[in-house]
Each structure stands twice: as C-alpha cells, then as structure tokens.
Amino acid sequence: MRDDLISYTKRLVDGQGRLTYSFTPGDILPSFKRKIKESIRYIDSRLGLDFKKVKYSRSSDIIIIGYGDLPQGSNGAAVWTDIRWEIRFPVRYYGDYIFRHEMGHVLGFDHVPMGSKSLMAPGWNGYTTFTRSDWRQLEAVWGTEV
Numbered sequence: 001m002r003d004d005l006i007s008y009t010k011r012l013v014d015g016q017g018r019l020t021y022s023f024t025p026g027d028i029l030p031s032f033k034r035k036i037k038e039s040i041r042y043i044d045s046r047l048g049l050d051f052k053k054v055k056y057s058r059s060s061d062i063i064i065i066g067y068g069d070l071p072q073g074s075n076g077a078a079v080w081t082d083i084r085w086e087i088r089f090p091v092r093y094y095g096d097y098i099f100r101h102e103m104g105h106v107l108g109f110d111h112v113p114m115g116s117k118s119l120m121a122p123g124w125n126g127y128t129t130f131t132r133s134d135w136r137q138l139e140a141v142w143g144t145e146v
C-alpha cells in the first residue's frame with residue numbers, strides 16, 4: 001500500500017464514509033457499466049466505505065472514462081488529478097478485472113512484483129479479483145462493512 005494514494009482517497013471520503021462515482025456520458029458501453037457497478041457493489045459490501053453512483057459531474061470523486069488519455073499500449077489507468085480520481089480505459093468496453101485492478105490503486109495499492117498472489121501486479125498474472133492477501137490489506141486501511 002502507498003500512503004500518498006491512501007491519503008488522496010481519504011481526502012475524498014465524506015463524513016458518511018461515502019465516495020461518489022460517475023461515468024462520462026456515452027463513453028462506456030452499458031454492459032461494461034453493469035460489470036463495473038457489480039465490482040463496486042462487491043467492494044462496498046466488504047469494506048467500511050459506501051460508494052454512490054451519481055450523475056456525471058466533474059465533482060464526483062471517481063470518474064470512469066472510456067477513450068481516456070493513456071500511455072501507448074496501456075490497458076487502463078487510475079490517475080489522481082489533484083481533486084479526484086479518473087479511471088481511464090482505452091476503449092468503451094474492457095475487462096472488468098482491469099477495472100478492479102484500477103480500483104485497487106484508488107484504494108491505495110501500488111504495484112506488486114509479477115509473481116505475487118495479488119491482483120496488483122503490473123501485468124496479467126492470472127488473478128481476476130482481489131486475493132485474500134489483497135483483502136487483508138484493504139480491510140486494514142478501510143475497515144470492514146458492519
């Protein structure tokens with residue numbers, strides 16, 4: 001985990017432990033949106049954070065963007081813009097495990113070495129969701145749902 005990433009997100013969490021997210025209009029395919037919402041619901045169900053989907057607004061805490069500005073060949077990115085997170089994808093539909101990986105950065109993870117049992121390796125290592133060890137670290141920072 002990286003303290004700076006954790007502190008960016010802690011700054012956004014309001015008194016109710018809530019983080020808002022929105023999609024840039026017309027950008028992400030509805031089927032991908034559904035998978036993203038499912039992933040967020042699952043994270044919400046395990047951690048002491050509440051995520052709330054809001055209408056697209058520059059003031060949401062997390063904005064999810066298709067056709068985002070990415071380094072060449074990149075599959076996705078979580079970018080801290082000084083006031084919010086942007087999760088960017090190269091296209092309108094992408095693997096939902098990439099979304100979960102990017103949410104890992106929003107929740108404070110840095111990359112781990114390729115051989116680690118973690119979703120947070122910098123490339124494909126066979127994991128499509130947070131591992132037990134990932135959850136342990138997430139829960140240590142964000143608490144568990146009560």
Ligand SMILES: [Zn+2]
Pocket residue numbers: 101102105111121122
């Ligand atoms: Zn990453």
